[in-house]
Amino acid sequence: MRRLLLLLSIAAAAGAYADSPLFTSRATLPSLSGEQIYEHICQGCHMAGGQGAVGAGHYPKLAADKNFISWQFVATTVLNGRNGMPPFGYPSGQDMQSGPAHLSDAQIADVVNYVRSHFGNTYKPQVTAKQIAALPHPAAELIGPQ
């Protein structure tokens, strides 16, 4: 079934928008860069330009965020989620269509570097996949029906 679903999602991803990585499937997700991950996933809540948004609650503004001085803070948030933000650090293979999306340590490093060096943030140095790998990740688990 895995193989079939993979084929199906590849077929879906190769649709009318060949110029764009939309829509991402489990097969194409690993090739997304930090910038693409931001634009196609993070931006849904944190908005273009990292502007955040306010309603009954709020999505934090990433532009000029002082917490970003700690790359560990940003990386831990992406890996494990925070206050309703979903974790993206689940082991590969747990990201069924229904479940959370899995990003590799290299991708998480890439997206951490992207948000810490954009939107008015000018933090250095660059974080590596190895540094991300050393942080706590969410536990492996099978995701039941939601």
Add this chain to the structure above:
Amino acid sequence: MDNGDASSALTRRQLLHMIGATAGAGAMYQAMSSLGFAAESPYKGPIDLQGAPRNASVLILGAGMAGLTAAYELRNAGYKVQVLEYNARPGGRNWTLRGGDRYTELGGLTQQCEFDKDLYINPGPWRIPYHHHGMMHYIKLLGIPLEPFFQVNYNAYIHSSGAFGGKPQRYREVKADYQGHVAELLAKATRQKALDATVSAEDQQILLESLRQWGALDKNYRYAAGEQVSDRRGFEKKPGGGLSGEPVHSSPVALHDLLDSGVWAGIASGDAFDMQTALFQPAGGMGRIGEAFGRELGPLIRYNAKVTDIHQDDRGVTATYIDSQKAGAPQTARADWCLCTIPLPILAQIPMNVSQSMGAAISAVPSAPAIKAGLQFKRRFWEEDEQIYGGITYTDLPIMSIGYPNSGFQSRGKGVLLGAYIWGLKAMEFTAMPPQERVQRVVDYGSQIHPQYHQEFENGVAVAWHRVPFALGCFGSWTTETRAKHYEDLCQIEGRIALAGEHASHLGGWQEGAVTSALDAIGRMHRRAVAQGEKA
């Protein structure tokens, strides 16, 4: 099962693999279509809250299904009730977008719903299984007319974009062919004595007869074109009257093509407990329930109230709130007890003095992403051209499904359908787009199934739940691990505060979860209030 010679063992293994694959597909579609656990609602009839202490009061935060249910019952029991609601309307995620409505999402983009009068879309919940007894109880109590909701329509499609040249397949044909081929294989295995070790000779005879009936097999246990097969999968030319009425039988899709296509993954879409007939929808939109509760509770609900702080002491609970529409000084509301139904991602940001364990539970549950898009077309072409009356088409395209209206059949004029119900990763990606781009892509993808789309499309709205200002997501997304670690902490009454909502239930994403969690919480709160003789 491991007895028998090698060749028949192989056959058995293949069979088991097939059956396992089907179960997996069923599980997938349950997950795709249900958003819920297959658990019977714990609702056991109207709640008994006799003996409320005189003048005891409860502050309810949030006028969604949980808050409204609690407010209704507590008021009837004699409690002094106040409800604070962020929106300008009751219902929360119980919500219907109708022609003329405006909706502004987080980030500030506004959509004007341009549907015709009486046409609508339910951006949130859209179906109620008959065994959601709590929901059914309040719907009856509030006098809201119900309509059937067709989860399964044999004439709707299962669509696999890479199979059959992209042509959508009728559910009826896929189901009949899959069932027929499986029955034929199992009959063959039985007759080749492959099941001798596990099924008695007597039972094998019964099994063969049942397979013939179940799979529409012929007298030789073959699934082959003919009267009984057409009677399941449909005719090439349907039987009719007079000289032109002679039917032409249709031909089944070959087993290999069927398996390879992946369309079998949609067969079990109505088999999950939450999807089994009968299901219902309120006439005029799901939002009719919240609206009716709102009328019933009247001035007890304070709208446009954005809660900014929740503080309890040993005598009561104070909520601080500001007007969500206009600037002004913060105000407070106070009561002996507080039932807080605010969705967890929002509550996680509101200061509230509860234990570290409850705080950790509140922060531990992310919201599932989901998108729904409503599209208005010039005519009901799915009925006129394709004879699809209600129900759902499932597809592997990013739109995931198309829901046809379950009312207004054969009405002239325009129609609105649910053009997409998307979740998971693709929902995140749709969320990251401006609403008009979401709608455009939904139309483009949908036209692969219904080529009439581009000709007939007029306007649409697309609600991305992570951009919904009052929710910040679709529903609480528990995992086995987080539920084991945090669920009980979340559901405790701490001091004078209890939480309720679908996130505090085992019916995640279902309104029944909100209703039963509210009843469970206020039942416990009532017993404490009585025991403490609050303001007696």
